[in-house]
Amino acid sequence: MTSTDLRALFDAQYQASREHVAVPLVVRRERLLRMRKLLDEHSGTLAAAVEADFGVRSQRLTEVADLFVLHTLIGHTLKHLARWSRPQKVSTPLYLLPASARIERQPLGVVGVISPWNYPIQLALAPAITALAAGNRVMIKPSELTPHTSAQLERLLAQFFTPDEVCVVQGDAAVASAFAALPFDHLVFTGSTAVGRKVAQAAAANLTPTTLELGGKSPCIIDADCRLEDAALKIAHGKLLNAGQTCIAPDYVLVPRGSEGAFADAYKAAVAKLFPTIAGNDDYASIISPRHLARLRTMLQQAQTQGAQVLSMDPLTGQSVAPGASTLDGATSRQMAPVLVLGATSDMQLMQEEIFGPILPVISYDRLDDAVAHINAGPRPLALYWFGNSDSVRDDVLARTVSGGVTVNDTLMHIAHDNLPFGGVGDSGWGAYHGEQGFLRFCHQKSVLIQSRWSLGSVFYPPYGARLDATLKMLRRII
Structure with a gap:
């Protein structure tokens, strides 16, 4: 055109x-x-x-x-x-x-x-x-x-x-x-x-x-009293819908220190429940193009080189997608297996930009204040997800963070509520x-004022004098 x-x-x-x-x-x-x-x-x-x-x-x-x-x-x-x-x-x-x-x-x-x-x-x-x-x-x-x-x-x-x-x-x-x-x-x-x-x-x-x-890096916070199996299933669904190619997909997970292994086990079980197979499974979308797949592989390769632990979530092979060429042909070769990344750091590419794929970094925190500080140190995200049972802790997190939208004890669902406005804030839109x-x-929204024939607006017209002074004095007492 x-x-x-x-x-x-x-x-x-x-x-x-x-x-x-x-x-x-x-x-x-x-x-x-x-x-x-x-x-x-x-x-x-x-x-x-x-x-x-x-x-x-x-x-x-x-x-x-x-x-x-x-x-x-x-x-x-x-x-x-x-x-x-x-x-x-x-x-x-x-x-x-x-x-x-x-x-x-x-x-x-x-x-x-x-x-x-x-x-x-x-x-x-x-x-x-x-x-x-x-x-x-x-x-x-x-x-x-x-x-x-x-x-x-x-x-x-x-x-x-x-x-x-x-x-x-x-x-x-x-x-x-x-x-x-x-x-x-x-x-x-x-x-x-x-x-x-x-x-x-x-x-x-x-x-x-x-x-x-x-978009941006939408976080999940898992509170210490959360049931990991439930949270992992909902996070896996939100992350892996459309193979992670969703603007409000969870971009990384903040877990209490010491819970990393338990979360990894729960997440792997959740992936197997949702997607018993990866390659050839029509419900598990392929990455849109070879260029986008190459970008994701580069992220993984860099994270591994810098010391991160990469865990495949493929229920059958147990293997993550290698940085090299796939042995499969066509679109099936772009079905990138879900991956957890433990030990991700802020200097890694996958923690500096939106991932937009099935890679999920896991970040450990000692205190809830540390999790909140981590989120607030970066651009404001499009979405935030909190998992836990304490209303007071939930409200504290929501009060101290700013994001486009929030779903509590689930992912993605706030976008499906027709009475909730959807949009970002800051770098997320x-x-x-x-x-x-x-x-x-x-x-x-056009403002329309319809004046009455009995209008008293003329009291504010010049020339100004005692009448205006008296009118203003009266109005100040009653307004």
């Missing part, structure tokens, strides 16, 4: 958004129903496209992690859309009475969505669904690493929506860069912190507000969407 083509698509949506500023509720609902129909009729096609892009990723995994999430989002949005859309009355202060006031929730106009490859359907369509609910037009730039899914999204959305409602732009990093530079009314980006910085800089040139859903918070993210 040329820059001229890209601009033409944007201009069509921009013009339509300015010609039809007010978008009736019935139109918004009808667009959501069209999206639901698309998913109902073509979920199999989309899941097959994701499987083709990954090489190994079961269609059931895509149904759970992408399509089911979108179905619940549409249902929740349709249920609450009328309430979210209506003007919100607000109380008026005494000194402005008898005026009245309200907040009107209007569409922003054109919303751009740059979506990633790890959940290529969900993370392309979820912000689009919410933006449509708010009355906007949407342009989507999906990842070039999932070409089959991107092509199906372009084809199917063109069947259900006109180009000035929703359209898909395909292309490489250069197209994504040009896309980010368009003067959107709002731009959503999901991806790495490094790329997020570039997107924010491009958007800033147009004063385009952004929602950046990034800014802005939040999901539910009403997402709806408001894609609205302009």
Whole structure:
């Protein structure tokens, strides 16, 4: 796609958004129903496209992690859309009475969505669904690493929506860069912190507000009174869903010193329960590309060289993925076995950047204060997970740490709660969407004050004198 083509698509949506500023509720609902129909009729096609892009990723995994999430989002949005859309009355202060006031929730106009490859359907369509609910037009730039899914999204959305409602732009990093530079009314980006910085800089040139859903090193804290078997199963599920290629996957685990061996045993048992085999198991996704796999292997090799203990969690072979070439062919060779890393240190690459794969470092702590200090020494994470039985300890940890979101005694689940806003903080992003918070993210909340014919505002007009002094003296006593 040329820059001229890209601009033409944007201009069509921009013009339509300015010609039809007010978008009736019935139109918004009808667009959501069209999206639901698309998913109902073509979920199999989309899941097959994701499987083709990954090489190994079961269609059931895509149904759970992408399509089911979108179905619940549409249902929740349709249920609450009328309430979210209506003007919100607000109380008026005494000194402005008898005026009245309200907040009107209007569409922003054109919303751009740059979506990633790890959940290529969900993370392309979820912000689009919410933006449509708010009355906007949407342009989507999906990842070039999932070409089959991107092509199906372009084809199917063109069947259900006109180009000035929703359209898909395909292309490489250069197209994504040009896309980010368009003067959107709002731009959503999901991806790495490094790329997020570039997107924010491009958007800033147009004063385009952004929602950046990034990542980071999301920690798990295991308290001393925690039952390790339960925690290990939930951590393994959160870590190994999509082979660790999840923005809110647990990135490392903090365990009480002396519990490392017991946790390793519990984690290995949990992996065997979830994935009795690794190679050839469709439920265990492959790493998206040879380049990403090479990066993970390099991390492991460096950690081993620097003295870390690497433990394979492969239930059958007991072997970790070697840094060298795999003996398997094709996508199966990219099914990287789960690995625990004991003795990881801060100077290792796997503790300096988001892992985004099935490698889980285990860090020991002596006191809870040490665990909290470790988390607070780094950038604020997208997610934090705490496992334990003490409400007071839990609340203390939550009070002393800042993260985008939290799940207690489980992993990932806060993202599935439609009434909880989802987003990062600091290096893990800014802005939040999901539910009403997402709806408001894609609205302009216009303040409206309606003056009464009986207004007393003239008492504040010049020329100033004794009357104003008396009025201010009275107001100070009663306000």
